Amino acid sequence: MSIPFNDLSRAALESAEDLKAIVERVILSGRYVLDSEVAAFEKAFASFVGVPYAVGVNSGTDAIFLGLRALDIKSGDEVVTVANTATATIAAIRMTGATPVFTDIDTSYTMDPNDLERRITPKTKAILPVHLYGFPADMHRISSIAKKRGLPILEDAAQAHGATIGERTVGRWGDIAAYSFYPTKNLGALGDAGAIATNNEHLAERMRRLRAYGEKARYESVEEGVNSRLDELQAAILTYSLSRLPVRNARRRQIAEQYLMSIDNPAVTLPKQTEGERKGVWHLFVVEVDYREHFIEHMTQEKIGTAIHYPMPAYRQKAYSFLNVNPADYPVTERTAPRIVSIPLFPELKDEEVDAIIAAVNSYVR
Numbered sequence: 001m002s003i004p005f006n007d008l009s010r011a012a013l014e015s016a017e018d019l020k021a022i023v024e025r026v027i028l029s030g031r032y033v034l035d036s037e038v039a040a041f042e043k044a045f046a047s048f049v050g051v052p053y054a055v056g057v058n059s060g061t062d063a064i065f066l067g068l069r070a071l072d073i074k075s076g077d078e079v080v081t082v083a084n085t086a087t088a089t090i091a092a093i094r095m096t097g098a099t100p101v102f103t104d105i106d107t108s109y110t111m112d113p114n115d116l117e118r119r120i121t122p123k124t125k126a127i128l129p130v131h132l133y134g135f136p137a138d139m140h141r142i143s144s145i146a147k148k149r150g151l152p153i154l155e156d157a158a159q160a161h162g163a164t165i166g167e168r169t170v171g172r173w174g175d176i177a178a179y180s181f182y183p184t185k186n187l188g189a190l191g192d193a194g195a196i197a198t199n200n201e202h203l204a205e206r207m208r209r210l211r212a213y214g215e216k217a218r219y220e221s222v223e224e225g226v227n228s229r230l231d232e233l234q235a236a237i238l239t240y241s242l243s244r245l246p247v248r249n250a251r252r253r254q255i256a257e258q259y260l261m262s263i264d265n266p267a268v269t270l271p272k273q274t275e276g277e278r279k280g281v282w283h284l285f286v287v288e289v290d291y292r293e294h295f296i297e298h299m300t301q302e303k304i305g306t307a308i309h310y311p312m313p314a315y316r317q318k319a320y321s322f323l324n325v326n327p328a329d330y331p332v333t334e335r336t337a338p339r340i341v342s343i344p345l346f347p348e349l350k351d352e353e354v355d356a357i358i359a360a361v362n363s364y365v366r
């Protein structure tokens with residue numbers, strides 16, 4: 001048995017007939033960009049997040065960028081985010097011209113609230129926590145610091161559709177939340193797509209303008225915008241996939257719980273994303289090992305795919321060397337980055353595959 005790290009074709013196969021009908025419907029409608037399918041998806045997604053407004057855009061990166069633009073973030077400003085995240089978060093901040101400033105992570109792999117206050121300077125204009133691997137950042141503490149400092153929050157919820165803190169979903173803690181529907185995400189399109197969610201009518205209206213050349217009405221640009229329109233085909237597919245998301249998230253949780261219960265190899269540290277009222281949606285299942293290459297080699301021999309999220313913090317990447325970040329300022333991120341490795345977790349994993357993954361991890365000897 002060979003088990004891939006992920007296999008999107010399995011979900012597609014399950015839904016093939018429904019997807020074909022959706023594609024045919026949209027093709028025959030003769031309307032392909034920002035029309036009734038987008039409006040219907042925005043309404044359904046806003047309701048899923050629990051906010052009045054959602055704005056469909058081209059990608060998660062654009063969702064962050066346009067959200068920051070709506071908050072008036074610009075060159076010369078600083079946006080405090082977290083050292084362990086997808087490069088996309090940093091790219092989106094840089095698209096506004098602002099400078100990303102990093103906090104270290106805590107043991108949940110998300111923004112360490114204890115490290116947040118000292119990173120805030122007079123130039124800080126927004127705080128951008130990331131609900132990484134599907135696990136909510138500590139929004140109680142982050143929100144209270146933001147409130148005290150009078151700073152807006154943009155939540156990067158690209159990996160966390162449906163994650164909750166107590167009764168409240170992520171995406172409802174900040175002023176704006178950005179989502180990605182990249183195909184591998186918990187809610188994935190069949191291509192690139194994203195959305196921005198907010199409680200604030202004024203921000204929603206501005207983001208709607210910014211995604212389409214800053215137009216208030218057709219051919220009337222009131223501010224500089226971009227083309228980040230969502231297309232009808234992706235929107236229709238997303239509305240369909242959204243209806244399946246609760247069941248698929250539940251399956252992810254079931255597999256994660258099985259891993260947490262049954263992996264008992266002292267050489268493998270299990271994720272601590274299980275504590276208190278923060279409930280993740282297990283976008284990824286990330287373990288830590290002392291000798292990562294050796295572990296990956298073992299899993300490969302067992303014919304099981306692995307991946308690394310992420311091998312190198314953004315501040316260490318060549319592209320961001322101009323930020324002149326001192327890695328020693330991020331001890332937990334530095335300690336963690338060389339140790340993390342993700343094992344397969346997607347809803348279509350079969351029970352026997354889950355058992356085989358557990359057995360393979362448990363048979364690893366360092």
Ligand SMILES: Cc1ncc(COP(=O)(O)O)c(C=O)c1O
Nearest residue numbers: 059060061086088089158180182
């Ligand atoms: C944490 C995080 N933020 C932002 C993004 C950007 O999303 P997209 O790939 O849709 O631009 C991603 C996905 O790649 C992500 O994982």
